[in-house]
Amino acid sequence: MSSTSTAAAPTVEKAGSSGLALPIALFSIPLGLAGLGGAWVAAAELLGASAAPAELAYAASAVVWAAFTGIYVVGAIRRDSGRFKVDLRHPLFGPLTAYIPVIAILLVAHYAPSLGQAARWLMYGAVAALAINAAALVAHWLSAPLEEDALHPGYFLPVVAGPFIASIGLAAVQDHAAADAVFGVGIYFWLLLGAVITSRLFFGTPLPQPFKPVLSILLSPPGTASLAWFAITGGEIDQLQGAIGAVTLFTLLIQLFFLADYLRLPFSSQHWVFTFPLAVLGNIGVRWSAGLGFDGWEVVAWVVLGISTAAILAILGGTLRDCARYLFGRQR
Template sequence: MTVTQAGAAESAPAPRASSSAVPIALFSIPLGLAGLGGEWNAARQLLGASAVPAAVAYAAATLVWAAFTITYVVGAIRQRPGRLGVDLRHPLFGPLTAYVPVIALLLIAYYAAGLGAAARWLCYAAVAALAVNAAALVAHWLSAPLDQDALHPGYFLPVVAGPFIASIGLANVGDREPAIAVFGVGVYFWLLLGAVITGRLFFGSPLPQPFRPVLSILLSPPGTASLAWFAITGGHIDQLQGAIGAITLFTLLIQLFFLPDYLRLPFSSQHWVFTFPLAVLGNMAIRWAAGTDFAGWRAVAWTALGISTLSILAILAGTVRDTARWLRRT
């Protein structure tokens, strides 16, 4: 199935894989909430912001992630054994199965201080789950080559953004050397898969309109790489961080040319795809502003935080509104 074919079939607000009552794409909701918590946690550390917004965002992300994960797994098992493997091989939604361990890593990184010694064990368990998930996906891609048009930026999640987020988790539990090693895995697949996905976007068929939001995921590899390197270096801006920051800035400039297309899209759950890149950008802006310590850096950091937060809250408000309308109809 190509993305173009799927566009016609998946024009409903919540595109889904076939295994469960919870569409795997909806895991972008707890991912976005965890990202929101991450930028407010950065604001707490570097701007003296209240700890309440981060705590609320992470608590919401935890509850939604847990509910979705339980429902997804139970629904898959009830349909028939081995159904999760079918989802892994799905040409569009297979990479999104990495949402589960990736979000777990973000939550563990935040709650590490309160978890004590258990944090390290939980982090390594989540890293192992992500590694198995990513290895299974790559093995499938190698053994059953995909139609080029099935590729989309979501393929970055398990093997690029995933390792960078794993690096953040490992750095937060104090294991710097493993964090650097996992960071290297992310860089390797960023270079390898980035060329393939960019080639598909350049020379393949255009993404159908409902799938346009996935173009915002192009911000996730450099953004998560930057945050991972900040976690590894303790917030220091070195030459590698400068290079990653420049890549992120140029990718953001490209995204600005997509804004008219994004703004024309009717609101749907697909808009949650925007939330994690927005949160990553806000988080990066705070850390870069604090790290460079230029005159007026606090105003810049607060502005970036405000824009990102208001954008994510607008998407949340739209989702609550649509959910309320759906409940009234049923």
């Protein structure tokens, strides 16, 4: 879905040279960083881990999100005032426009204790932006039918994972009635869209090899639903949480059969698609282990969190390496 170039920096330059604003797919970077921060918040709360990793990840996410949003908006204004509208209606990139409000929700949720009374209003603003974005997307899909092969798991972002993340954010500002309501929206579209996307993956043409990472997004609906229900219930494992957890576990089992394909992919900025599902797995791994409280649960929680964190840091390291090569190459 993003450029298939071998580094993030060339991807941005290539897009810019063709008259586009910052590629919307690159917002997977601050989303992954915010997700990593959330996993380490769970570790700080339940495993007694230092708060430093969470704060560092969220700070990095906030800086990158603010920079990317500024570049995207300024680039859209300077090059084409209708750029966002074009992206919104794009059959591949359209759903990714939800990155901007979704990341804002995660950041406001984390910094809510420091924002005081403003946190609730900022959260309402971010959730409203997501709702408008999602409604515009659904209206476009209904009025301009898509080619089946254009569908991909990224379509879950605005109307499934987005509402579940909004539910987490609203619970963070103590509006539990609204959190329950938007959780219902996520469930509705998960059932509705899940069947359509699965049908496309089963019976449509195979995804192009560079787009294979988007299959990891199949983990996001059950994973974010699990985290949202933990936020609503205060960490309780009830019957609904058990059902969602089983779906998440089965989806993870399916992903393991793609692992060899993922490892064969040449490294690119597309790998950031993996980071949010990985972070969600680390987060629910900690919360589920603590909720079940079995003997040795702390070890299991640390192992899951460690694997998740190491994979995300490896992707970050690869991106920094390729950016350095690109910058040094241009100076020669």
